[in-house]
Amino acid sequence: MNNYDRLAAQAERKLGPIRADLLGGLTGRVLEVGVGTGVNLPHYRNAAEVIGIDPSDVMRTTLTAKLEDPSFADRPPSVQVADARGEQLPFPDESFDAVVCTLVLCVVDDLDRTLTEIRRVLKPAGRLVFFEHVRNEGVVGVAQDLLTPLMRRALFGCRPNRRTLERMRALGFDVLISHYQLRPWPRPPANSPYFGGVATLRHRGEA
Numbered sequence: 001m002n003n004y005d006r007l008a009a010q011a012e013r014k015l016g017p018i019r020a021d022l023l024g025g026l027t028g029r030v031l032e033v034g035v036g037t038g039v040n041l042p043h044y045r046n047a048a049e050v051i052g053i054d055p056s057d058v059m060r061t062t063l064t065a066k067l068e069d070p071s072f073a074d075r076p077p078s079v080q081v082a083d084a085r086g087e088q089l090p091f092p093d094e095s096f097d098a099v100v101c102t103l104v105l106c107v108v109d110d111l112d113r114t115l116t117e118i119r120r121v122l123k124p125a126g127r128l129v130f131f132e133h134v135r136n137e138g139v140v141g142v143a144q145d146l147l148t149p150l151m152r153r154a155l156f157g158c159r160p161n162r163r164t165l166e167r168m169r170a171l172g173f174d175v176l177i178s179h180y181q182l183r184p185w186p187r188p189p190a191n192s193p194y195f196g197g198v199a200t201l202r203h204r205g206e207a
């Protein structure tokens with residue numbers, strides 16, 4: 001088993017239902033940014049096609065092996081995996097019905113470029129579906145600022161102090177946090193709070 005899957009196994013007991021809730025209703029053509037080992041794939045119940053990108057050779061190799069295993073049947077009818085980064089998506093404008101980011105916007109090198117690329121590849125009525133941890137308020141937020149350089153090194157590039165929802169709003173998304181506001185692991189709030197939800201594109205002329 002891949003190290004990420006081993007580490008994630010316990011958390012998935014809490015995260016699995018959240019993933020199912022967020023992803024189960026997506027239809028059409030879906031792009032998943034930072035697809036990793038494909039933990040989300042069984043939860044796409046209605047998507048016709050999922051394209052997952054990830055720059056990590058290890059993650060892509062693990063996922064490709066899973067996809068070649070006939071026993072991994074619980075997945076969308078069409079799944080493709082590509083070597084790419086969120087900051088530079090190799091897809092035409094307005095080519096996806098949904099883009100999915102779960103536990104990835106904390107690790108991309110350039111959050112603004114990634115959100116701008118997501119905006120570009122989404123169809124006008126498309127949606128960004130996310131589950132991410134963001135910078136906390138008050139003294140915890142200040143502690144996260146101080147801890148971020150350490151945590152980036154210790155946790156594969158994870159930045160606990162990203163103001164992800166603010167950046168979404170600033171870059172033209174309307175953010176609906178309709179689902180979750182929780183800490184999935186009972187541990188100090190180094191990387192919390194977590195938010196899950198949907199962001200839609202704000203169009204020219206809309207406030």
Ligand SMILES: C[S@@+](CC[C@H](N)C(=O)[O-])C[C@H]1O[C@@H](n2cnc3c(N)ncnc32)[C@H](O)[C@@H]1O
Binds near residue numbers: 034040055103104109
């Ligand atoms: C914490 S894992 C999350 C995997 C999966 N999305 C999940 O929910 O379990 C973060 C993933 O993002 C990938 N990643 C890192 N930098 C990235 C980038 N710039 N663009 C896209 N994916 C990236 C990593 O290789 C890794 O597979």
